[in-house]
Amino acid sequence: MTSNLTWHHHAVDAQSRAKALKQKPLVLWFTGLSGAGKSTLANGVEQALAELGKHAFLLDGDNVRHGLCKDLGFSDGDRTENLRRVGEVAALMLDAGLIVLAAFVSPFKADRQLLRDRLGERFFEIHVDADLSTCEARDPKGLYAKARRGEIKRMTGLDSPFEVPENPDLVINTQQLSPDEAVARVLIWLVDKVGLDAATD
Ligand SMILES: Nc1ncnc2c1ncn2[C@@H]1O[C@H](COP(=O)(O)OP(=O)(O)O)[C@@H](O)[C@H]1O
Ligand SMILES: [Mg+2]
Incomplete structure (x- = not known):
């Protein structure tokens, strides 16, 4: 089907x-348990x-x-398709x-890994880390409770796996850091390691 399509190059x-936005476009991908x-x-x-302009x-x-993914569920295939679509949206936004x-x-x-391959050097993986028992105790949306009662299937951490990132660009442990401390940690990393304020290239 795509053989009849032409890619248009824009001026x-x-x-x-x-350059017009005076910034380095980036994707910060936050992964972690619910x-x-x-x-x-x-x-x-x-x-x-936003406060930094x-x-x-x-x-x-x-x-x-x-919206974008309202037709998708939580099977492995649908989770993959969900992220593929979001990756394409992220590519457009980049x-x-x-x-x-x-x-x-x-x-x-x-x-x-597919996201990293698709988005390239501007993709950064941030593992937002807290152990399952902490997440389950927080359970702000009641999802773990529902899953324990059998009302939700394929809950990540319970009957669907969470594959811990092996080489994330940054790990933020929310058992050790308060929300404000966690934000500050990300900002420092963005400036020091990612070059947030560097001239656009
Ligand atoms: N750094 C933190 N320290 C303690 N509690 C936190 C922290 N960050 C988030 N929370 C709490 O954990 C719960 C889940 O946070 P949320 O951001 O909705 O998680 P997720 O988007 O990963 O599902 C919320 O009740 C939130 O207030
Ligand atoms: Mg959330």
Whole structure:
């Protein structure tokens, strides 16, 4: 089917868009168990970036499942397709010059590797880490309780695996760091290691 399609090259390219926004486009991918603190952290980072005059956009697992991925469930195949679509959206946003924050359980190593392959050197994996018993005790959405009662199947951490990232770009342990400390840690890393304030290249 794609053999009949032509790719159009546009006069305004990714580099000029990034330059206009005076920033280095990035994807910060937050992975971790449900309840680990991905949404809280990504929200805090988005807020901190906005205060620095950066243009960021947060893609959050629960939200995309209401629209872009509303036809998908939680089978392994659907989880993979969910992340593939989000990866494509993130690629468009990178092209638009944005700093993309993505908060998804993203439990499978192979899916995260596909994202890294697709998004390249601008992709950074942040493992938001808290152990299962901590996440289950937090359970802000009651998902673990429902899963324990058998009302939800394929709950990550219980009857579906979470494959711990082996080489994440950053680990944030939310049992040790408060939400504010976690945001500060990410910001320091962004400036020191990722070159947040470096000239756009
Ligand atoms: N650094 C933290 N320390 C303690 N509790 C946290 C921290 N970050 C998040 N939480 C709490 O953990 C729960 C789950 O956070 P949330 O961001 O919704 O997780 P996720 O998006 O990973 O499912 C919430 O009740 C939140 O207030
Ligand atoms: Mg969340």
